[in-house]
Amino acid sequence: MDLSTLQIPVQKTTDSQLANVDFSNLPFGKVNTDHMFICTFKDGSWQDPKVVPYQAISLDPSAKVFHYGQTIFEGMKAYKDSKGGVWLFRPEENQKRLNISAKRLAIPEVPKDIFMEGLKTLVETDHEWIPRTEGSSLYIRPFIFASGRGFHASPADEYTFIIACSPSGSYFAGKVGVRIEETYSRAANGGVGYAKAGGNYAGQFYPTQLAVADGYQQVIWTDDNAHEYIEEAGAMNIFVRIGDTLLTSPTSDRILDGVTRKSILKLAEAENIPTEVRKISVQELLEAQKNGALKEMFGSGTAAVISPISSFGYKGQRYELPQLEESYAAHFKKRITDIQYNRAEDPFDWRYPVK
Ligand SMILES: *Cc1c(COP(=O)(O)O)cnc(C)c1O
16 A cells, blocks of 8 residues: 555544643653544454544453463654644654564564554644643554454454553653662563563563662663673663763664664764674673773663663662763753754654654
């Protein structure tokens, strides 16, 4: 199908909740917009894509998503500029990644035009929900789950694809202390760590609760083999600055290929900031901390953009990171958000107009 020919029908709500929302005090991801996009896979194809009023859905208790966790998601945002223009940021990367996740979980891939036209139609329909205050945006959550029924442990024959939106303030507030994980693993070689599969996150909750009980906010995931190398920061990619070099782990089976991560790498390259994409050992981190070369650590992801790390814990000891006047974290956060909110030039064509 040609991208421009697919028309997504819109059924408008008669009961808008827009006037009931306090936009000056938005929690992350708790308020939903008036509409959602929905599309179903059955009889071997994705059918009936449409935008409808946001509503509860009814599922059979034996829907396979409940039993076998066959579900994947994406996370992206829409931004409103000072003139009312509405933008997405590299949405085709999310479209591709959703299908990479789909393939790994034996979920039928979604045609590009259904994803892109569904997304644009929904964001346009709910554009009044995009907050304008600094740091706020419309969080967009595309997800697919096995709605087909049966207790047999095999892929379902029906799936539901929904895109829901949530006007949101910033994701993390305050300082983030992280604990380097020595026992649990987020992902393994040959596993599903590179997919945004629901179970990956369920598996993170308990180790994160243990870290929180110890006074940290997040876990730094290490390799599943010997917990020697740092891999991700919670549900974010991880960056480390040693001296003036910016380091991040290479993507793999175990590490999610983040859009924010690759945008930071591209900007760093264009600005001649020395960058190394390679394995980072916990030992290297400890040594750099000891000799004063460890200047920064931060996580990167759509929700928070960049989340600076103020301290890390390892083997029962907490190590503080310096407070920098000119951090890479603040620099790249500004560079990326200036592009996202149409406040700066967009040298790599990352902005995608909605209206
Ligand atoms: C979504 C996600 C990221 C960040 O990806 P972005 O595309 O930058 O939002 C990093 N790690 C994990 C585990 C994730 O789920």
